[in-house]
Amino acid sequence: MKIALCSSFVPFVNGGYRQIVEWLETTLLEAGHEVDRVYLPEHDDPERLFKQMAAFRFVDLSAADRIICFRPQSHLLRHPHKIVWFIHHLRTFYDLWDVDAYRGFPDDLKHQGIRDALRSADTAALQEARKVFTNSRVVGERLRRFNGIDSEVLYPPVLRPERFYTDGFNDEIVCICRIEHHKRQQLLVQALPFCRTPVRLRLCGTSSTPGHVAALRDMARLQGTADRLSVEDEWITEDRKQELFAECLASAYLPVDEDSYGYPTLEAAHSGKAVLTTSDAGGVLEFVTHELNGLVTEADPLQVAAAMDRLYEDRELAARLGEAATARIAELKIEWRTVLERLLA
Template sequence: MTSAASSNPSLPKRCCPATPPTSCSSALPADARLPRKGPLMEVIIASTIVPFIEGGGTLIVDSLEHALRQCGHSVCTLKIPFHSDYRVMPRQMLGLRMLNVSASGQRLITIRTPSYLIRHPHKVIWFIHHHRTAYDLWDSPYREIPDDPTGHAYRDLLFSADMLAFREARAIYTNSKVVGQRLLRFNGVGSEVLYPPLMNPEAYRGGKHGDYILYVSRIVHHKRQDLAVESMLHTKTPVRLVIAGKSETQSMRDRLHSLIERHRLLDKVVLLDEWISEERKRDLIAGCAGCLYIPQDEDSYGYPTLEAFHAGKPMITASDSGGTLEIIDHGVNGFIARPEPASIAAAMDELYKDPSRAAEMGEHGRQSIDRLGIRWDRVVEKLLQ
């Protein structure tokens, strides 16, 4: 299999950039490029991470740190390794609870569950999701906590710990309406939506209308790259599909390769199963006819959607993809297909055969970002007000 953009730079050999778990910086007012309202502050950002795995949960942390520094604030970022095995979670949660940073900084901003257990008198939560298998995915095949008295005890513990932290917070923001609705449904807690922008949106650029649809994401079951591959059996144009991202499991990697070979799609589907650098990703987006992002019940609109729109490319999503539906307007800045191969294929064909319409939809995507106020100066103002 070959790349759809062979002129792109080669990838680094490691799977992700080496990032220290804790990083602190002094305020750099001379380098500030974002407008700031209010005084300079010392800010702690805390979030849990899965070591050596990068994705939306780490990007939001890095981007927030970058934005705060651009506003001139002093920032200390705590990236805390956390493993989501329910059997070891209670001990890790206790460790987080014992981490008291009350004497440091004027604001603590916590992001990924359950970093908000850390104590601070001025704690603000930017909530991106629950431990979902204990909440909205409890009655789904993804649940890993057993449905027995022991499992219920673990689940009750998670609920109680979350409620403790929510009561302590001076404000709670969510990354989407979907997540805000879950908070209200399961915890009875109100929140305000605060959409996360990209770190460097100006780096994304438009390019020629290529012959491929691009799906950039971690390759994992709920992102449904397999559905994207199956859709290629139903296309009626020469459109190709490029899937770019690292497989999280060998089984998912094997499944995609098997699908492509079994359906004889080697000439229609390019699988770049590797970590994709930011520069190469931008090149791939610039050269595509449009982008595809069809996760199942996503927590937010997903960074791939913003990346496409900043590059002036339309986005195809699915009607059950959750948070993507908050920004994608069918027929205006993209297509909302049924989560079925034939429907997704029809949307791909439309973008391939009508370059002028695709360009117009991509421009509407840029306008959607402005209309929703997805800007870092607004985010910083909200979190520090």
């Protein structure tokens, strides 16, 4: 079958939104299909929004037997056999509209009109799809609430999960993801002064926010905890990622109302490591259950510190939670066989 994998991208910003496409491409090629990737750049600027949407609308993919669309606004593509694996809305115009810090432009009649037109266009384009999947229940609920679209949850696996392994439990909590305000690495740094144990923190990933990494380092220095913070502010290779997860005490992933469980959660689980998260982390909570396969706290430095100390002091607990996290993957049927069965049905 000839399959086009279609998505949008932010130039020079990598992340899970690219990996879901690239890993599916690899899996489809191994299954004997012909695959092409189709990317168009995307920016949330209201003034450019409809030009970008029109660009997707005019792309001709009639040579493909089916197309699979991921990141917005790729679902605006036209094709008689369009499948959507929806990973999030342009959230500024949806659930984050009332949050001034995220919206970044006035809540006036002009922008309300842009918002309403965008939502109408999204709904119409999604209704064209043969089938709509989402990467989490959280995203599925947003689709139903804002667009009246029913969907099926299809959890995205990691590529070749057998490459992850466990190699003991050192003194570090690792956080491996893009270093951004909404990923809340700052909450982990703020927790360090409240830790009673010598537990360490390692932050790994790139940042698109100028000065953010330097601000985290300065925060640790001013708190007197710089000696317990390590930062690798670069793209983390798969080999390095496997090593970090294998040796760490646990993984921390504390985003604000995340769209899905996030690849860091799954990669930690494949490595037999528990995940520390917060009660407002959105889709992460579809995977992590408190004291079953991870620890869930309020988004408060004192509570996060207490959880870090608990993992440091009780390595048997850390190991037990990690084993349960691995078992959770099978429980949710997070595997490529399931993905191909549903997307190609």
